[in-house]
Amino acid sequence: MLNRSFFLSKLALGALFSVALVLGACSEEEKTALSSEPIIHGEEPGAPETFELSNGMQVVVIPDRRAPVVTHMVWYRVGAADEPEGMSGVAHFLEHLMFKGTETIPPGELSKIVARNGGQDNAFTSSDFTAYFQRVAIDRLPLVMEMEADRMSNLVLTDAEVMPERDVVLEERSMRVDNNPRSLLSEKINQALFPVHPYGTPVIGWEREIAALSTENAIAFYDRFYTPNNAILIVAGDITAAELQPLAEKYYGSIERRADTPPRVRETSVGPDGPLRVEHADQRVRQATVQRQYRVPSYRNAPGLDSEAMDVLATLLGGSATSRLYRNLVVGSRVAANAGSWYSGTALDDATLGIYAIPAPGHTIADVEAALDAEIAAFIEEGVSQEDVDRTVNLLLAEAIYARDDQQDMARIYGVALTTGGTVQDVLDWPDNLRKVTPDDVMAAAKKYLDLSRSVTGILKPAGDI
Secondary structure, eight states: OOTTOBOOOOOOOOOSSOHHHHHTTSOHHHHHHTTSSOOOTTOOOOOOEEEEOTTSOEEEEEEOTTSSEEEEEEEESOOGGGSOTTOTTHHHHHHHHTTSOBSSSOTTHHHHHHHHTTOEEEEEEOSSOEEEEEEEEGGGHHHHHHHHHHHHHOBOOOHHHHHHHHHHHHHHHIIIIITOHHHHHHHHHHHHHSSSSGGGSOTTOOHHHHTTOOHHHHHHHHHHHOSGGGEEEEEEESOOHHHHHHHHHHHTTTOOOOSOOOOOOOOOSOOOSSSEEEEEEETTOOSOEEEEEEEEOOTTTOOTTHHHHHHHHHHHHHSSTTSHHIIIIIIISOOEEEEEEEEEOOOSSOEEEEEEEEEOTTOOHHHHHHHHHHHHHHHHHHOOOHHHHHHHHHHHHHHHHHHTTOHHHHHHHHHHHHHTTOOHHHHHHHHHHHHTOOHHHHHHHHHHHSOGGGEEEEEEEETTOO
16 A cells, blocks of 8 residues: 555657657767677576666666566655645646646657557656656656656746646546545544644645646745656566666766756644544435544554564454454355454554444444454453564565566555655665564554544444434
């Protein structure tokens, strides 16, 4: 789970340039340089390699020789939580506008070029970061690097392009949020959980503030944050740092800093004032849900092994079909049709630990909420065994190993960590730290963080239900 991220599609359609013109963007030397060395495919992904360009841009390379393809990503340390007050949605809006073209690439053409070269591209915005990526054959890497570097420094925005796109974002908000009861409840929960912190503002923005965004707002945000010293280049695939560095220097190294990286300091001390409740009743709801979120530390600000312990706690409590909540509420008492829990620990500031349950036929919201409370109380009273912890740690480690089979997953793991205050070493150390978690650590985390005074309980129900 990726917190409150809106992984919104930006795929463009159609074509204006010929394939021959596109291929001409890469020199013959670059094409051959990336395929001149004998490669033995089928090797496991290698350890990440890092270096930094003279303009401050950080680079991470994750060698993966199993196929002659690469995933190329540029991450910016800026998201919705970094927006100026009154301009909610501008980070996500600019993500849309980054596909509007430069002096050399017409609006919408970047995605078409990538598609004609057999690749895929996309972008996404969260509270803490914005990222752009392409997945292409290795010999097309110079092409996408050149285009991505071009829009990092040469984006062209005019009212003629910006204003229609603002309408697109407003329609997106209408479809994804205003017409989605679950999204509306989530907005209410986040506002209550983060009453002062910008995490309480939706990534897509408030409708009235989106409608007021201007071309000047977007350009100012771009100039302030889309500078190489605020960016991370991550390339996973059939390449090493030694092979990538000349290309990185050529395409990104020449981009001048446009601004100093601003400090990312936000108000974090104000949270829920005692147990809070929010409700959303809607005639479109067919299935009621109880959801409770606790405001807790993230991997960045948690003491000791508290975050690792919360990962184990959430998985033990409700992270699988063998977890306590599912086993007792769904399979056992059958009071719930589904139940589970999660820990979203990758955040620059505070994170969330959550539980949920859906009433089974014949049971009410009150029934499942009482059952959730009883299960949490019993969990804290009974504790967990070393065997339980070992099994859960192995499950989490297995999921991490499976992620190595996907280049994009590998790149995203490092991108999220680096844009939320972590390091490459933090990612590498995570398995060993997870193995250090003891039953006492898990129970201490449960007693400390499953505290109603730091929670918001959200109720989603059909209109007219009591």
